[in-house]
Amino acid sequence: MRYFKLYLYFLRFSFSKALEFRVDFYFRVIMDCIFYLVQFLFFNIIYLHTPILAGWTIEEMRIFVAGYIFIDALHMTIFANNCWWLPIYINRGDLDYYLTKPVSSLFFLSLREFAANSFLNLIIATGLLGYILSSYPHELSTIKIIIFIALLVLGTLLYFFINLIFLLAVFWTQSPRGFGDVFFSISHTMERPDKIFTGFIRILFTYILPFSLMASYPARFLLEENSSSLILTMLVVTLVFFIIIQYIWARGLRNYSSASS
Amino acid sequence: MNTRWLKSIFTLELRQIITYRADFWINFLGNISINFVLAYFLWKSIYTAKAVESMNGFSMNDIILYYIVAPQLFKIQQGSGIGNISREIYEGGLTKYILYPIDYYLYKIVVYLAHSTFYILQLFMVLFLYWVVLGQDHVLNFTPLQFLCFIFSLYFIALLYFAMSSTCELIAFWADNIWSLGVILRFSVSFLGGALIPLSFFPTWAQTLLYKTPFPYLITFPMNTLMKEFHFSEYLSNLGIIILWCIAFLLLSKLVWIKGKYKYTGVGI
Numbered sequence: 001m002r003y004f005k006l007y008l009y010f011l012r013f014s015f016s017k018a019l020e021f022r023v024d025f026y027f028r029v030i031m032d033c034i035f036y037l038v039q040f041l042f043f044n045i046i047y048l049h050t051p052i053l054a055g056w057t058i059e060e061m062r063i064f065v066a067g068y069i070f071i072d073a074l075h076m077t078i079f080a081n082n083c084w085w086l087p088i089y090i091n092r093g094d095l096d097y098y099l100t101k102p103v104s105s106l107f108f109l110s111l112r113e114f115a116a117n118s119f120l121n122l123i124i125a126t127g128l129l130g131y132i133l134s135s136y137p138h139e140l141s142t143i144k145i146i147i148f149i150a151l152l153v154l155g156t157l158l159y160f161f162i163n164l165i166f167l168l169a170v171f172w173t174q175s176p177r178g179f180g181d182v183f184f185s186i187s188h189t190m191e192r193p194d195k196i197f198t199g200f201i202r203i204l205f206t207y208i209l210p211f212s213l214m215a216s217y218p219a220r221f222l223l224e225e226n227s228s229s230l231i232l233t234m235l236v237v238t239l240v241f242f243i244i245i246q247y248i249w250a251r252g253l254r255n256y257s258s259a260s261s
Numbered sequence: 262m263n264t265r266w267l268k269s270i271f272t273l274e275l276r277q278i279i280t281y282r283a284d285f286w287i288n289f290l291g292n293i294s295i296n297f298v299l300a301y302f303l304w305k306s307i308y309t310a311k312a313v314e315s316m317n318g319f320s321m322n323d324i325i326l327y328y329i330v331a332p333q334l335f336k337i338q339q340g341s342g343i344g345n346i347s348r349e350i351y352e353g354g355l356t357k358y359i360l361y362p363i364d365y366y367l368y369k370i371v372v373y374l375a376h377s378t379f380y381i382l383q384l385f386m387v388l389f390l391y392w393v394v395l396g397q398d399h400v401l402n403f404t405p406l407q408f409l410c411f412i413f414s415l416y417f418i419a420l421l422y423f424a425m426s427s428t429c430e431l432i433a434f435w436a437d438n439i440w441s442l443g444v445i446l447r448f449s450v451s452f453l454g455g456a457l458i459p460l461s462f463f464p465t466w467a468q469t470l471l472y473k474t475p476f477p478y479l480i481t482f483p484m485n486t487l488m489k490e491f492h493f494s495e496y497l498s499n500l501g502i503i504i505l506w507c508i509a510f511l512l513l514s515k516l517v518w519i520k521g522k523y524k525y526t527g528v529g530i
Contacts, residue, residue, distance in 0.1 A: 024438030031441040031448070038452045045458050049317075050310045182291035185332075188299060196306040201298060 006103060007111060014114035025117045032073065032121040036128060039065050039191070054193035059136055060223055061193070066125075066132040067152055068191050068215035073118065073125035074156040075163075081113040083163050087170040087180065095256060106249050110160070140222060147231065148222040154234055155214035159190065161241040162209065164248075171252035190214045210237050266363060267371050274341075274375035293329055293387055300328030317461040318489075324459075326391060327484060331456045333387050334483055337380040337415050338422035338450070340373035347433035347440070355525060366518065370423060377419035381412065407491040414483045414496075417503045422450070422479060424510030431514060434521030454480035475506040 043065055047058040056064065086109055089095050098105050133145060166183035173179075189205050194212035197205055205212040213234050221227045278285075304324045307316070314320060319327065346369060349355040358365045403411070429442045436442075451457055453476035460468055460481045471477050482499050 023436040024441060027436075027439065027441035027445070031445045034445055034448050038448055038457070041452065042457055045462055046307065048464065049462060050307050052310055054306055179287055179291070181288040182295075185292045185295040189295070192299060192303055196302045198302070201302065 003107060010112050011114050015116040028117045029120050036069050039069060054195035056193060062132050063136060064193055064215060064219040066129040067219050070125045070129050070152050071156045071159060071215055073122040075159055076118040077115050077122045079110065079160045081115045082110050083167060087167045090170045144222050148218050151218035151221060151234055154238055155218060158210060158238045158241060159214050161245050164245050168248050168252050171255045207237065213237055270368065270371050271375045274372050275379055278376060278379045289383060296329050296332050297325060300325055319459060323488060327459060329387055329391060331480055331484060333380060333384045334480055335456050337377045338418050338479055340376040340419055340423060346427055346430040350433040373423045374419060381415055403487060410496050411483060411486045414486055414500060418479050418483060421475060421503055421507045424507055424514050428510060428514040428517055431517040431521050434524040450476055450479050456480045478503045
């Protein structure tokens, strides 16, 4: 309850801050809309050259695309700003202020800034997802749609955990951005259906760097028959990564010297 | 004009870029590997579904080369990245440059090109790695003149991107935060320039339309110079178009700078 109240304060501050920068607010909406458009156009162009990709038709692929757009919007709204600042605080030695607070420092640093200017994009992404689902030519059961959305939220958490792993490397590298660039490149894996991967790479992107789980598994759950095992896999992997994050954070803090790099 | 300061800034920037060596190697190798893996598996499934060896003039090997070089071209263009000029306007850091006895605009171009040069050196490593790992000599089948022209064109695409992005960044004199504008430009170049999908896969009407914009010249033109059959006259005419776009955007950028600097308060926000 204490954490919930604290989060409400974070929301209030973030909205007041966002409204101070109105031009940025509009630019961000346009930016994300262009990003969404590019994602759909990318697959539209590919489907001009092939009728099927990774076993999916273009209508099925659109559900997958809308799914990862939703994950991206949710991450941008809740976590992205915090992920931007976290390595900077560690690198500059500015973490002390947060470590002295009587709450979990990881909770505080992960959620303190809610991107109110991305919130409108989250609404647009949700609308887009709703539209794609409703225009799908075959029938989809309501319960499956609800679980699909819950899995997308789980996918967002997983995305955030992996992002943190790459950023927390800054505790040891002392560089300003950790391995944020590599994460940015690898994160594009989420935007590809998992079935295009084979062999070791498929195992890598399912269990070790589980980008394939985030949007592909929810879409597969929705579109395939007998797909309950996908839920279990996602739950277990997300939980494991949550534990890994706690461990890395604790080890990182032990390595933290407060000195600026 | 004393140009010694240009050289000093250039070398200083290069030194700064390679300060974090572990970061450099991990980011560099990580990026290449992931670009390779994503391109390989995506296009392999397309080629397999179609059961063809080549599509729109690209074999599977061509596609892989395309997708590991195109992101590097993207880095070369982006030089020192988004937000440098606007940050100085917002934080009041521009003041010191106005006081220095140097041309701010020229200073920014030199810093930008230092970063581009560094990424060009990385590109050599990318090509070398491709050659070592895949050994596809029929793909890396360019003449020395062709390669030289390719490298030469990279500085022009960097300059063109600088001109375009600096125009966007200078809007910071009026707007409160223009970071997203830089990202919009990046998305546009990435998709409309052909970094996400080679332009030859676009419908013909879209290709015709796109060649009336500067975007294809930022990615497709240097890629074609490296990978396709090389005709010097065609290269020169495309380079001429890039130079014209450069002049147009540099003039526009300069105009925005002249208008905008009178709005600058030096206070910072």
